[in-house]
Amino acid sequence: QSALTQPASVSGSPGQSITISCTGTSSDVGSYNLVSWYQQYPGKAPELVIYDGSKRPSGVSNRFSGSKSGNTASLTISGLQAEDEADYYCCSYAGTSTFSYVFGTGTEVTVL
């Protein structure tokens, strides 16, 4: 199972919006509405920001939103803030033949 493809880095100025793409295949992202997104600070565990493609867990800012089109999922962060500077990973269920999950390659977000 190959990793989902994300841009290595994305940057933006405070207040701007950025979008991180996550490209998979018809066997993972394209087959299931089960894409999740994680925010990770250095040395810390990943924190969930989006699940089921577009749902926000309780306590997560509404500046985070998710969507999907075909085999590509996207995470948009609006009103970018300094605290959003972190690594972001997408994840999709990929169990067409057996149970498995696949993660994205990760994107480093820099707030300029």
Place this chain on the structure above:
Amino acid sequence: EVQMVESGGSLVQPGGSLRLSCAASGFTFSNFVMSWVRQAPGKGLEWVSAISSSGNSTYYADSVEGRFSISRDNSKNTLYLLMNSLRAEDTAVYFCARLVPAAHTPPYWGQGTLVTVSS
């Protein structure tokens, strides 16, 4: 509150073995499939293994198939990962995770335990 606490990580020599544990609380452990996910230093996340709610079915990534064994004790609300024939490339933080391939069931993760394979 859903909580998962991993333990058992340590320094081990190549070819050695190690067993990780994950103590779960705040939910009915026996109702959920459970997974292990790892992250090598400076690298991305990798799904490693999963086990069905009853423990009857197990699943592995190709990178660990035949070397790692996942199990669970529902009476103790505990998940395990037995790692054999360890290699340097198995060095990583190992996370216990409740990843359920069903809608309206958000994922939950532990804080991880570090496994270092080195001589």
